[in-house]
Amino acid sequence: xxxxxxxxxxxxxxxxxxxxxxxxxxxxxxxxxxxxxxxxxxxxxxxxxxxxxxxxxxxxxxxxxxxxxxxxxxxxxxxxxxxxxxxxxxxxxxxxxxxxxxxxxxxxxxxxxxxxxxxxxxxxxxxxxxxxxxxxxxxxxxxxxxxxxxxxxxxxxxxxxxxxxxxxxxxxxxxxxxxxxxxxxxxxxxxxxxxxxxxxxxxxxxxxxxxxxxx
Numbered sequence: 001x002x003x004x005x006x007x008x009x010x011x012x013x014x015x016x017x018x019x020x021x022x023x024x025x026x027x028x029x030x031x032x033x034x035x036x037x038x039x040x041x042x043x044x045x046x047x048x049x050x051x052x053x054x055x056x057x058x059x060x061x062x063x064x065x066x067x068x069x070x071x072x073x074x075x076x077x078x079x080x081x082x083x084x085x086x087x088x089x090x091x092x093x094x095x096x097x098x099x100x101x102x103x104x105x106x107x108x109x110x111x112x113x114x115x116x117x118x119x120x121x122x123x124x125x126x127x128x129x130x131x132x133x134x135x136x137x138x139x140x141x142x143x144x145x146x147x148x149x150x151x152x153x154x155x156x157x158x159x160x161x162x163x164x165x166x167x168x169x170x171x172x173x174x175x176x177x178x179x180x181x182x183x184x185x186x187x188x189x190x191x192x193x194x195x196x197x198x199x200x201x202x203x204x205x206x207x208x209x210x211x212x213x214x215x
Contacts, residue, residue, distance in 0.1 A: 007126045010122045010125060015079060015082045015086065015119070015123060016086050017118055017119030017123075018083055019083045020119075021112045021116035023087055024111060025173070027108065028099050028104075031169055031177070032168060034177070035156070036168070037160050037169060037170055040163060041163035042166060049091075051083075051085060051087035051091065052088065054084035054087060055081055055083075058081075061136050064136070073129020073201055073204050074202075074204055076131060076132060105173065110180065113177060113180050116181065117181070117187070121192055121194055127201050127202060128201065129204070137152045137155060
């Protein structure tokens with residue numbers, strides 16, 4: 001049970017860091033990352049908070065991927081709910097101000113990407129399953145036979161275009177985020193000597209059994 005609690009701490013610390021990284025990149029004010037362009041566009045259309053829209057989109061994707069046979073874990077559900085909640089809290093705190101110059105914005109964007117990369121380490125290493133958007137990427141790759149990288153690129157281009165048409169913020173930071181996140185994750189994982197392919201994720205039912213019947 002002690003190991004399970006430690007994993008839970010890693011999961012939720014990772015989710016908080018993930019939300020923090022997203023907020024930091026948003027407040028760089030040089031263009032949102034692809035999914036945030038989409039979430040912001042929908043939030044503007046429906047007059048709601050971007051964190052709330054992140055949760056809503058995550059729920060829709062979770063249902064779709066589950067119906068097509070992708071594994072749902074405690075991390076999948078927690079990602080869907082808590083990243084959006086943490087984003088709303090952080091944005092409402094007033095602690096994160098928009099940058100006013102491209103240089104400071106670029107520096108903050110890169111810093112935010114490294115925070116997201118570190119968050120991915122904690123979140124993935126907890127072994128509670130992939131987030132809804134990662135599950136969608138895996139599903140499309142499995143069904144189409146295309147590479148994961150190509151499917152991810154296709155998804156991010158699509159949501160960026162739709163989000164921009166709905167009024168989401170698009171800028172050179174969007175390209176920096178799309179290109180830079182892979183590099184930041186690679187550097188961070190290498191420094192931490194972490195190989196995500198070695199992690200065995202447990203499904204939601206197994207996690208619930210651990211909680212209900214601790215050993």
